[in-house]
Amino acid sequence: MSAHPFRLSRRHVLRGLGVSLTLPLLDVMKETQAAPSKFKPLQRSGAAHPRAVFCYVPNGVNILEWMPKDEGVDYTLSPTLKTLEKHKSDFTVFTGLGHPASDGGHAGADTWLTAADLDATPGKDYRNSVSADQVIAAKHGEETRFPSLQLSDQSGTGSALHSHTLSFDRNGTPLPAENSPRRLFDRLFVPESSADREATLKRYALRKSILDSVQEETKRLGKRLGKSDREKLAQYYQSVRETETRVDRLTNWVDVPKPEVSDQDLQLDSQPGNAHDRPMWLDVMLELSYLAMITDTTRVISFEWSREAGGFGGGGENHHELSHHGGDAEMLKRLAQIDRFHLQRLNRFLDFLSETSEGEGCMLDQTMILFGSGMNSGEGGEHSPKNLPILVAGGKSLGVRHSGHVAHDPDKHPPLSNLLLSMIQKTGVEADRFADSTSTLV
Structure with missing residues (x-):
């Protein structure tokens, strides 16, 4: 034996x-x-910059254990939010907000940061608009290697109504997400050899040549089209121009050395689709997000922790299945356990930011984190776009004044866009409106 x-x-x-x-x-x-991560935050960052991180969990939450029973600064933490007790003064809970234009269901990730009415365009069954993170990236991305990062447990863009990304450009085109910790680390921090550099420049030159050809053909075609088709073609042309701008930016950064960052204690081989790896994968992706910000490689990150109609809990539980709880007490209990597991990961990320000195405060003071979901699974698993589970953390140096629990009437359905507009403005972007916003909130 x-x-x-x-x-x-x-x-x-x-x-x-x-x-x-x-x-x-x-x-x-x-x-x-697998053993828990041994990664430790750095003591101090470099220059302070406004940052925004958008963290999305699918399928809603057990709203009965998420929502506080009272409101105001001195509110009592709900059973689920008690997971973040040490950071209570660093976040605000919003209840009653929603997306009036949304139909709910598992299209939450598609509209969480856009607030779009996806079927508002006659003749189209799907039409998205620019996401809030990309409005911020348009300003701050000019100073960083990557204007923004898109992260998800599924790579690419996914499909309409089941997006793998939270980010959409000004034409509503989805921006592909990365799900591999190792590929993300290489992209952010591994220096390129001279051969890599030449191959990269050739690839960019080829893309530029293709884009030039597309633009010339677009101009010729436009002269023979009617008004409606010319408008559609103009939107397409704008998308091509934005792609060209991104290629130009990447070319300009080729000879700028990447930050020197060690991969020690980073569990880069964690797999997003493996239930066993779920805690480690979430942790390492948030660690890489922290490193990307502290090195000023980017200031804007959108992170879809799991795609809609998917996801695991910390012990491999089927998140989507539990969200269709139908009011079953045991399923609600297990759903709340997943909610607390997610907040444990968020709590650790907030620890990193609060323990890293920056300027006269810490990184958390310069960083706003929006955490939540694009649906409310409610008391019966109905997947509503009303009363979304939402909290905002950090950003005190950006002018965010945390107010404990801010409760709105869910039947009046105030738009989540009001909060998104507030975040946009706090990063220094001059804007008086975003999507269907009617005011600001923080």
Whole structure:
């Protein structure tokens, strides 16, 4: 008999009849759980800059344990929000906000930062608009290697109504997300060799040549079209011009050295689609977000923690399935456990920012974090676009005054865009309106 104990990982699958099924979390797997991250925040950052981070969780929350029962600065933390107790003075909880133009359901990520009415354009079954993060990136992105970062547990853009990204350009075109910690680290911090540099410049030159050809063809085609088609073509042309601008920016940064950052204690091989890796993957993506900001590689980050109709809890629970709880007490209990698991990850990220000195305060004072979901699974799992679970943390040096629990009447459905406009303005962007906003909130 072997002297080695039997061990089993969640990465093992049962294979048979051409079907692969991931194993549930068994007791024998506990010894193989990956160790928590040993990553530690730095003591001090460089120059202070306004920053914005948008963290999205799908499927709503157990709103019964999320919503505080009283309001104001001295409110009592709800059972779920008690997870963030040490940072209570650093965040505001908003209830009653929603997206009046949304139909709800699992299109929450598509509209969370845009507030768009996706079927408002006659003849189109989907039409999005610019997201709030990209309004901020248009200003601050001129000074950083990457105007913004898009992160998600699924790479690319996904599909309409099930987006893998929270970010959309001014034409409503989705911006692809990254889900691999190792690829993200390489992109942000690994120096390129001379051969890499030449290959990169050739690739950019080819893209520029293709874009030039597209623009010339677009101009010729436009002369033969009617008014409606010319307007559509003008929007397409604008999208091409924005792509060209991004290529030009990337070319200008090729010879600028990347920040020197060690990958020690970063669990870069964590897999987003593996239930076993879920805590480690979320942690390392937030660690990389922290490093991207402290090195001023970017100041704007959107992070879809899981795509809608998907996701895992900390123990591999099926998040989407539990969101369709139908009022079942046990399912609501397990959904609340997932909510607290998410806030534990957020709490750790807030620790990093608050423990890193910057200027006369800390990084959290210069960084606003919007955390929440684009749906409310309610008391019966109805997936409503009203009374969304929302909180804003940080940003005190940007003029954010935290007010504890700010409660609005969900039946009057004040737009979440009011809060998005507030964040846009706090970063120094001159804007008096965003989407369907009617005022500001912070």
